[in-house]
Amino acid sequence: MPVDGPDDRRRDLTPAHVRERADVVEVMFAESPRIFRLSRSHADFDRLSSALRASLAAGRAVRVTLTVPHGGDIDDVQVP
Amino acid sequence: MAQIKEETAVVSLAAVRSPRRGVTEYLFLERQQIFTLPAAGARSADSARLLSRALREQAPVKAVLDPRRGEILSVDPPGPEDLEVFRRGRIPPEERGTTRAVDLARLDPTTFDVVDLKLKAPIFRLCKRTIPDYATAKKIFDFCAKQGCYLGGPFDITPCIPFQYVIDGCYARAHKMRRIITTKYRYCCEKVFSFANQGNDTLAVKADKWGGCCVYWWYHVAPLVRVRVRFGKLSLTFAMVIDPGMFDQPVLLSTWLAAQANTGCSPNANVSMYSIQPGSAYWPTDFSGTAFGTDPNYALTDGTLTNYQNLTTCP
Numbered sequence: 001m002p003v004d005g006p007d008d009r010r011r012d013l014t015p016a017h018v019r020e021r022a023d024v025v026e027v028m029f030a031e032s033p034r035i036f037r038l039s040r041s042h043a044d045f046d047r048l049s050s051a052l053r054a055s056l057a058a059g060r061a062v063r064v065t066l067t068v069p070h071g072g073d074i075d076d077v078q079v080p
Numbered sequence: 081m082a083q084i085k086e087e088t089a090v091v092s093l094a095a096v097r098s099p100r101r102g103v104t105e106y107l108f109l110e111r112q113q114i115f116t117l118p119a120a121g122a123r124s125a126d127s128a129r130l131l132s133r134a135l136r137e138q139a140p141v142k143a144v145l146d147p148r149r150g151e152i153l154s155v156d157p158p159g160p161e162d163l164e165v166f167r168r169g170r171i172p173p174e175e176r177g178t179t180r181a182v183d184l185a186r187l188d189p190t191t192f193d194v195v196d197l198k199l200k201a202p203i204f205r206l207c208k209r210t211i212p213d214y215a216t217a218k219k220i221f222d223f224c225a226k227q228g229c230y231l232g233g234p235f236d237i238t239p240c241i242p243f244q245y246v247i248d249g250c251y252a253r254a255h256k257m258r259r260i261i262t263t264k265y266r267y268c269c270e271k272v273f274s275f276a277n278q279g280n281d282t283l284a285v286k287a288d289k290w291g292g293c294c295v296y297w298w299y300h301v302a303p304l305v306r307v308r309v310r311f312g313k314l315s316l317t318f319a320m321v322i323d324p325g326m327f328d329q330p331v332l333l334s335t336w337l338a339a340q341a342n343t344g345c346s347p348n349a350n351v352s353m354y355s356i357q358p359g360s361a362y363w364p365t366d367f368s369g370t371a372f373g374t375d376p377n378y379a380l381t382d383g384t385l386t387n388y389q390n391l392t393t394c395p
Contacts, residue, residue: 016367017277017298030365033297034248035282059114060150070248070391080148 008069015056018049027052027074029064036064038074051077088144090158090166093135106131106152108143115145115152127155140166171374177203177270177357179370184341184351189334195306195317199333201356207268210306210317217307217320217330220265224257225324229389239382245391246287246295246325251363252384254301255375257322258359261303272304272321272333273355274340275369283340284349285326291394294345299364302326304333304356319356 013029020026024037038048055062055077065076091108098104106115117124117131131152134141142158145151158166178201191198211217229240237260241253254271261269276283276298283297302323307330308315321327321336331339333354341349353369361372362380375381 016364019280028298028367031363032248033250033283033299033301035296035298058150061147072247080150 009071009075010063010065012061013064014059014061015052018052018056025049025052034072036066036072036074042075044076048074048077051079055079086144086146086153088142090140090142090162091145092138092140093131096132096135104128115150118149118151118153123154127152130155130157165376171358171360171372175203175206175358175360177201177355177361179353179355181353182337182351184338187334187337189332192334193318193320193332195319197316199319201270203270203356203358204306206358207270209266209268210308211267212308214307214309214330216265217305217322220261220267220305221322221324221330223264224260224322225328227256227260228324239385240389241324241385242388242391243325244290244393245388246285246290246393247391249384249388250297250301250325252381252388253325254303255362255378255381256385257303259378259381261305261322262359268306269359270304271301271357271359271361272319272336273299273301273357273361273364273369273372274337274351275299275353275355275364276350277367277369278352280348281350281352282346282348283351284342284345285340286342286345287326287393289326289328290392293394294342295393296346297340298367299369300340301363302336303359305330 013031015027016030017028018025024039027036027038042048051062063078064074067073067075094107094109096104096106104116117127130141140158142156142162144153146153193199195204227235227237227241228243230244233240241256242249243253258269261267274283283300285295287293287295302321305320305322306317307320308317319333320330321333322330323336326339337351337354341351343349355369357372360374362375363373365371365373
């Protein structure tokens with residue numbers, strides 16, 4: 001699947017830490033001080049969560065799509 | 081914003097390891113990502129030899145990397161210009177800073193901020209030109225604050241600094257101010273990083289300057305300056321932070337840390353640790369807060385400042 005370039009909704013980010021919360025998984029990336037969120041109610045939660053954890057283990061950046069430009073909620077994760 | 085693509089970089093080997101038969105992984109000090117060489121071939125064999133020698137001799141190599149695939153596409157010895165760029169972009173071991181756990185509830189603000197009394201960091205010895213008085217620190221603060229994009233200009237620097245967008249980009253704002261402090265005013269400037277990296281800790285700040293909403297981070301960074309203050313015949317040097325995104329004047333390090341643990345914003349608000357690093361440290365490259373990347377030519381800095389110049393913090 002082709003991957004679009006970075007823009008205000010898509011960022012190339014390297015997971016630094018993943019933390020469990022009741023309704024969300026909090027994701028910290030090396031390139032940002034923000035705490036991003038992946039909702040457990042996301043239809044594709046298992047795939048996205050796995051992709052983030054695999055990238056964390058490999059120290060590899062992923063292409064993160066946010067629900068809104070410059071937002072904090074993760075809508076999609078694409079592994080290169 | 082940085083795009084993942086092939087990149088040429090001068091890097092140094094941290095380790096070469098074989099986690100399983102037939103797989104060799106290359107770990108670079110300057111990268112969090114683990115790399116491999118693509119399928120065997122004459123060029124790969126040459127590259128493997130060069131990388132092994134570089135590890136043995138602790139010498140940098142010039143590599144073309146594909147971060148998307150985690151592959152090393154080619155390896156060559158670096159030229160003189162490459163080595164100069166590499167040297168400028170690296171934090172030498174003797175300049176690495178100090179990272180400490182902090183318990184805000186037990187922190188004594190009457191002594192915590194006094195440099196060389198309670199607050200000791202070996203890197204302070206590397207630069208002696210500290211700010212002579214609070215008035216000078218305020219002048220520097222005001223100059224930085226005046227470059228805020230939200231003020232509309234005219235600005236003395238380019239790009240302007242998006243203090244109004246405290247949600248993200250603190251690393252770029254801090255680096256731009258560090259450039260001002262060290263080149264326009266020629267004073268020492270370190271960086272202070274705060275971290276919420278233990279348990280459920282979260283840095284939580286009430287953005288009173290930008291509408292009063294709460295902002296959450298896992299780390300924050302700002303320029304740290306040392307300011308001499310006279311009390312009669314006594315002169316003490318205090319660690320102060322220049323952070324116009326959060327304050328209207330330079331503040332003591334303890335004040336800066338305490339403001340990031342606003343329990344009105346989050347019950348998990350707490351600063352786990354802080355780290356005083358050389359001014360060249362740009363952003364953390366791991367969650368433990370002990371490794372940092374750099375931006376020696378301010379290219380990442382200016383890109384981020386430009387990208388965030390029209391954004392706002394509170395809805």
